[in-house]
Amino acid sequence: MNEVAIAFEGLTKTYTAKGKRVEAVKRLTLTIERGEFFGLLGPNGAGKTTTIGVIAGTVKPTAGSVRVFGLDAVRDYRKVHKLVGVMPQEEALDSWFLNVREILVYSAGYFGLAPREARRRADALLKRFDLWDKRKAEVKELSGGMKRRLMLAKALIHDPEILILDEPTAGADVALRRQLWALMRELNAQGKTILLTTHYLEEAEELCGRVAILDQGELVAVGPPEELTKRVGGDVVEIELDARPAALEAAKGLKALAAKVKAKAGTTLKDGKLVLPGTLEDPAVLETLSELARAGVKIRAIHAHRARLEDVFVELTRGLKA
Amino acid sequence: MNAGATPEALSKARISLRESAIAFYTLWKREMVRYLKDPLDTIVPPILDVILFILIFGIALGVRLGEVGGFPYIQFMLPGLLMMSVIMNSFYNPAYSVFQSRWQGNIFDFLSSPLSYTQMATAIILAGVCRGLLVGGIVLAAALLLTDLPFAHPPLVIAELLLVAVAFAGFGCVVGLWTKGWDGVNAISLFLLDPLVMLGGVFYSPEMLEGVPPLEALTRWNPFTYLIGTFRYAVLGLELEGMSPWPGLALSALLAVGMLAWAIALFRRGYHLKS
Numbered sequence: 279m280n281e282v283a284i285a286f287e288g289l290t291k292t293y294t295a296k297g298k299r300v301e302a303v304k305r306l307t308l309t310i311e312r313g314e315f316f317g318l319l320g321p322n323g324a325g326k327t328t329t330i331g332v333i334a335g336t337v338k339p340t341a342g343s344v345r346v347f348g349l350d351a352v353r354d355y356r357k358v359h360k361l362v363g364v365m366p367q368e369e370a371l372d373s374w375f376l377n378v379r380e381i382l383v384y385s386a387g388y389f390g391l392a393p394r395e396a397r398r399r400a401d402a403l404l405k406r407f408d409l410w411d412k413r414k415a416e417v418k419e420l421s422g423g424m425k426r427r428l429m430l431a432k433a434l435i436h437d438p439e440i441l442i443l444d445e446p447t448a449g450a451d452v453a454l455r456r457q458l459w460a461l462m463r464e465l466n467a468q469g470k471t472i473l474l475t476t477h478y479l480e481e482a483e484e485l486c487g488r489v490a491i492l493d494q495g496e497l498v499a500v501g502p503p504e505e506l507t508k509r510v511g512g513d514v515v516e517i518e519l520d521a522r523p524a525a526l527e528a529a530k531g532l533k534a535l536a537a538k539v540k541a542k543a544g545t546t547l548k549d550g551k552l553v554l555p556g557t558l559e560d561p562a563v564l565e566t567l568s569e570l571a572r573a574g575v576k577i578r579a580i581h582a583h584r585a586r587l588e589d590v591f592v593e594l595t596r597g598l599k600a
Numbered sequence: 601m602n603a604g605a606t607p608e609a610l611s612k613a614r615i616s617l618r619e620s621a622i623a624f625y626t627l628w629k630r631e632m633v634r635y636l637k638d639p640l641d642t643i644v645p646p647i648l649d650v651i652l653f654i655l656i657f658g659i660a661l662g663v664r665l666g667e668v669g670g671f672p673y674i675q676f677m678l679p680g681l682l683m684m685s686v687i688m689n690s691f692y693n694p695a696y697s698v699f700q701s702r703w704q705g706n707i708f709d710f711l712s713s714p715l716s717y718t719q720m721a722t723a724i725i726l727a728g729v730c731r732g733l734l735v736g737g738i739v740l741a742a743a744l745l746l747t748d749l750p751f752a753h754p755p756l757v758i759a760e761l762l763l764v765a766v767a768f769a770g771f772g773c774v775v776g777l778w779t780k781g782w783d784g785v786n787a788i789s790l791f792l793l794d795p796l797v798m799l800g801g802v803f804y805s806p807e808m809l810e811g812v813p814p815l816e817a818l819t820r821w822n823p824f825t826y827l828i829g830t831f832r833y834a835v836l837g838l839e840l841e842g843m844s845p846w847p848g849l850a851l852s853a854l855l856a857v858g859m860l861a862w863a864i865a866l867f868r869r870g871y872h873l874k875s
Contacts, residue, residue, distance in 0.1 A: 281606060293875065328875075331874075331875070334708070334711070334712045335711040335712050335874070336708065336711055336712070336873075336874055336875065337874060337875050338870055338874050338875070347606060347609030347610075347613070348606070348609065349609070349610075349613060354613075356615055356714040356715070356716055357610075357613035357614070357615065357714070358613070359712055359713055359714045360612070360613050360615060360714045361609065361612060361613050362712075364708075364712050366705075366708055368705055369705065370704075370705035370706050370708040370709070371705075371706060372630070372701075372704070372706040372709060373704070373706075374634070374700060374704060374706075375633065375634055375637045375638065376630075376633075384626055384630055384709075385709060385713075387622060387623065387625070387626025387627075387629075388623050388626055388627065388709060388710065388713035388714070388715055389619075389623065389713055389714060390615060390616070390618070390619025390620065390622045390623045390714060391619075391622065392618075392622055432709075439609070439612060
């Protein structure tokens with residue numbers, strides 16, 4: 279029997295902004311099992327940060343609930359916080375007067391760790407995350423990568439059961455991203471349940487056992503990345519259309535074509551890129567290429583590849599928009 | 601799948617009294633270190649201000665003012681100055697600290713920790729009380745080099761200092777939550793606290809204003825007059841006309857309880873802390 283680490287039950291969050299009611303999260307129901315590496319995906323404004331904010335103690339839900347190992351995140355917030363380590367998206371380091379090591383030691387103290395144990399854990403994390411030489415430095419002396427590692431170390435200081443990472447690699451360069459991925463994998467292998475929010479689909483595909491896709495606060499898909507990609511078929515053909523003004527004379531033809539491709543399941547047309555399920559040998563794909571030629575639409579490039587999470591994401595969050 | 605809390609999870613989530621006390625102590629210590637690390641910015645200026653008041657009003661001008669209520673002017677003025685130091689410093693510490701933590705984002709550290717909202721508010725307020733009493737204590741030590749104070753009612757001295765410090769640290773915490781910018785804290789200090797303190801009889805007794813009706817009325821209606829009057833009674837044993845110390849003590853207690861409760865309630869509500 280698998281143990282549920284996090285259970286969202288009809289979670290709803292409504293804001294009022296400039297007199298308008300905005301539903302940031304709409305009746306989200308979802309469970310994450312212990313030991314999972316779970317990804318919460320969605321475009322900016324999809325409600326990812328709001329969703330995890332209820333667990334972190336920064337968002338008051340309007341309706342529904344979140345349970346962490348059966349404990350209510352609002353009513354039992356103190357216990358829930360003890361089980362969870364959160365790395366927020368924004369830099370939230372107590373940098374005014376504390377150095378790197380002190381930031382970790384104080385964080386440990388907020389979780390009830392005695393000073394000696396707090397120092398021991400802080401030192402161990404500083405060494406593990408390659409920050410030992412910077413332990414007496416001020417935060418402003420750290421590089422972007424070092425700050426990220428410090429924030430991750432802070433989330434781990436009390437050895438939580440669940441690690442929640444809100445866009446941990448946003449803005450990170452490739453080397454840092456790979457480094458953080460390796461750390462996350464290692465933590466998951468050690469048994470930590472990880473809830474990762476990201477809009478880097480490659481990241482989710484690389485790391486997560488299951489993902490949920492949120493769009494405008496609504497859960498639109500959940501499952502292992504490979505299962506979701508099957509929704510658009512195993513193979514995909516991407517046709518890059520020539521969108522130069524002269525070529526757009528053919529746009530009339532493209533408009534007519536859009537109506538036709540709409541009828542084909544799993545087909546998307548966005549930013550001059552037509553994505554079709556299937557291979558180059560597929561009769562439906564060949565027929566579409568002929569239609570494009572007949573309509574006078576010039577083609578810049580054709581790519582055939584296995585479907586990726588990105589294809590699912592585009593299909594589910596944007597649909598067929600010319 | 602099991603949606604209930606497992607014994608293992610419940611055991612790991614348990615917060616012992618010791619852990620709770622360490623968490624509270626850590627936040628209190630953080631608030632203390634915040635101002636003790638930079639005394640030139642936080643501790644020295646208010647002490648210098650008060651010493652200048654003592655030198656100018658107490659010594660240079662005080663000899664010309666003679667006695668007030670049977671006490672040399674410097675002795676009459678000192679309890680008021682002490683109270684002013686305690687009020688302002690108790691207020692500033694939580695007001696700036698809470699806003700700074702919100703502005704910098706590190707309030708997240710407290711909100712996502714197992715600290716209760718009551719613990720957060722009281723640890724921050726307690727540090728404010730400590731700063732108020734620390735600055736007040738240094739001012740008192742400096743003043744005692746220049747003159748004697750009789751400390752007529754020591755228990756009342758302690759009670760009034762503590763209650764006023766809690767009241768204004770609580771108010772500082774509320775202002776730190778309410779304000780949307782640094783200017784908000786300064787505005788409250790400049791337009792509310794400074795006039796109320798200055799017109800609250802720090803430097804004069806209400807009787808000295810007879811014949812200046814608007815100023816006398818302002819002083820008589822000013823609640824700070826009674827806080828300072830009570831403290832002056834506790835230190836000097838001086839009860840000015842129409843200034844029984846007990847309403848002042850009751851007001852101090854009411855403000856202390858009210859402000860503490862207000863600050864805790866705002867933390868619990870997540871006012872300007874949660875969306």
